[in-house]
Amino acid sequence: MPRRQNLFKEISAATKEMFFPDDPLRQYKGQPRSKKFMLGLQSIFPILEWGRDYNLIKFKGDLIAGLTIASLSIPQGIGYAKLANLSPQYGLYSGFVPPLVYAFLGTSRDIAIGPVAVVSLLMGSMLRTVIDPVANPAAYTRLAFTATFFAGITQAALGFFRLGFLIDFLSHATIIGFMGGAAITIGLQQLKGFLGMLTFTPNSDIVSVMTSVFTNAPHGWSWPNVVIGASFLVFLLITKYIAKKNKKLFWVSAIAPLTSLIVATFFVFITKAQQNGVQTVSYIQKGINPPSTNEIYFTGTYLLSGIKIGVVAGMIALTESIAIGRTFASVNDYQLDGNKEMMSLGVMNIIGSVTSCFVTTGSFSRSAVNYMAGCKTAVPNIVMSILVLLVLELITPAFVYTPNAVISSIIISAVVSLIDIKAAIQIFKTDKFDFLACLGAFIGTVFDSVEIGLLIAVCLSFAKILLQVTRPRIAILGNIPRSTVYRSIDQYPEASKVPGVLIVRVDSAIYFSNSNYVRERILRWLTDEDALLNGENLPRIEFLIFEMSRKKS
Incomplete structure (x- = not known):
């Protein structure tokens, strides 16, 4: 028998294995104090590590990538702010400060930071249940900043306490279903701007939206808006098709949204189309992000709502960004530190909340464009921030001529890629229970709300874990x-x-919760094996399983 271990050592070893499997302090062992200081700074600011080897060749690739993702970020930022029921300038603010912070703190060189569709929709739908954005826009905006602050606190806390494994409880299948449902919900929400409707349902489920659309048809539709929206949507989808067929032409799809924005704005300006029923974006305030520290609710009746919305939005944003980061890290063969990534995203959103930004995270579409454009480091986020800064300082008044239908078209074309039918078919072929989880999250999101879809996704993920x-x-x-x-x-x-022997393999650790099930299955198989069944074998089998269960537990 092995010697009995000290209880304190057993607890320490188990804790270390759970929270510190990578032994993050090993690089400091045996190092002089100055070296430890530099390693500590590099751990907090990864830019100090990769920045030493930065050169003009890398900058050339990063500059092209930064210009490309900026052409996507500007129109999408305006659209996603409207999706969150916020003024358009907050989408541009969120494309300026957070990417700049992430460039210094983040560990991924491929992720492009900014507002994303799913998180914006989630925030908008949850915030709207607390405060009406039309009746009380100031309080609604303050609550958005409060939720962003606590989203950052949640993300930073998960990284600091090394609890990143909690986000892994959302299975891939449920995320596929939730994302697909959210994409359809987002597309349906854009019908108001696409069709130029003045009255629209506040609900997000497909039944309410389609009822509202067809109840107002056709007299409630603005046909100039429909023509503008449909024309640019066709253009955007064609450019996506071209980029998909020829990977070298990815830039065609990348610059298409900004091109659409410029052309549509110029068209409305010269034709004065807004006087003939074309709905345009409201006035966007000129200048960089104003401070918003005093706007955050640290007390009062809205504090708990801000914490709840922030935790949910922060977890979803974290899940999306970590999944994107891991994907590109595996493709480019480098290591992504999940806990550092959570800390950087958390700090980024905390700073964003005090500089008039709402929740931002890694965007899959912009990150894919960033990767295909040849990014080498996180510098493209800095380039993108500088371009957004120039837009805020110089040309925001021109957006008053931008038609809402074009913004709706840009968002619809962007969220189409979130519907992954091939992945759903593959899940169906691989695991039927996983497919049911995927379908449940999808149906809950489309036919009820984003919150219900998310709740179903979480519950089904936990149900599968318990079942396994x-x-x-x-x-x-x-x-x-x-x-x-x-x-x-x-x-x-x-x-x-083997004659006379029953060999079984249990594809899981044996715990108190499954030991009786394992025992019953083996005894049933033994009952079918007449050659093995006798009065002496059964107690021995039961004893062995009990011993395994006790030790594993």
């Missing part, structure tokens, strides 16, 4: 002919069972 823990897969193993290899007899029909 309490009902683990157990396989009977057989010998592959002319080898010493043993495999499942269900997967390998040629495998033969």
Whole structure:
């Protein structure tokens, strides 16, 4: 028998394995004090590490990437601010400060930071249940800043306490379903601007939206808005198709939104189309982000609502950004530090909340464009911030001529890529329960609300975890002919069972919650094996399983 371990050492070892599996302090061991100081600074500001090897060749690639993602960020930022029921300038503010902060703190060189569709819709729908954005826009904006502040606190706390594994509880299948449902919901919400409707339902479910659309048809539609929206939507989808067919022409799709914005604004300006029923973006205040520290609710009746919305929005934003970062890190073969990434996103949103920004995170579409444009480091985020700064300082008054229909078209074309039908089909072929989870999250989002869809996604993810823990897969193993290899007899029909012996493999750790299930399954198989069934075997099997369960627990 091995010697009994000290209780304190056992607890310390288990804690270290759970929260510090990568031993983050190992690089400081045996180093002089000056070296430890530099390593500490590089740990907080990764730019100090990769910045030492930065050169003109890398800057050339980063400059092109920064210019490209800026052409996407500006029109999308305006659109996503409207999606969150905020004034358009807040979308531009959120495209200036947060990317700049992330460039100094982030560990991914591919992620492009800014407002994203799903988080903007989630915030807008949750904030609207607390404060009416039309009746009380000032209080609504303050609540948005409050939610952003607590979203940052949540993200930073998860990184600081190394609790990033909590976001892994949302399964890939439920995220696919939730994203697809959110994409359809976002597209439906854009019908108001696309059709030029003056009255529109405040609900986001598909039944309410379609009822509102067809109830007002056709007299409630503004046909000039429909023509403008449809024309630019076709243009945007064609450019997406061209970029998909030829990867080298990715820039065609990347600059299409900004091109559409400029052309439509110029067209309305010279034709005075706003006087003939074309609805345009409201006036965007000129200048950089004003401070908003005093706008955050730290007390009062809205504090708890701000915390709740912030936690939910922060977790979803974190899930999306970490998934994007891990994807591109694996493609480019570099390591993404998940806990540092959470800290950087948290600090970014905390600073954003006090500089008039709402929740920002990594955008999949802009990150993909950033990668294809040849980014080398996080500098494209700095380039994008500088361009947004120039827009804020110089040309924001011109946006008063920008038609809402074009903004709606840009958003619709952007969220189409969130609907991943191929992934859903693959999930159906692989795991039917996963597909049900995917379908449940999708239906909940489309037919009720984003919050219900998210709740269903979380519940189904936990249900699958509990099912797999309490009902683990157990396989009977057989010998592959002319080898010493043993495999499942269900997967390998040629495998033969060993006479007089029942060999099983439990595809999970054995806990108190599943030990009885494992025991019953094995005893049932033993009952079917007449050659093995006798009065002496059963107590021994039960004893062995009990011992395994006790030790594992």
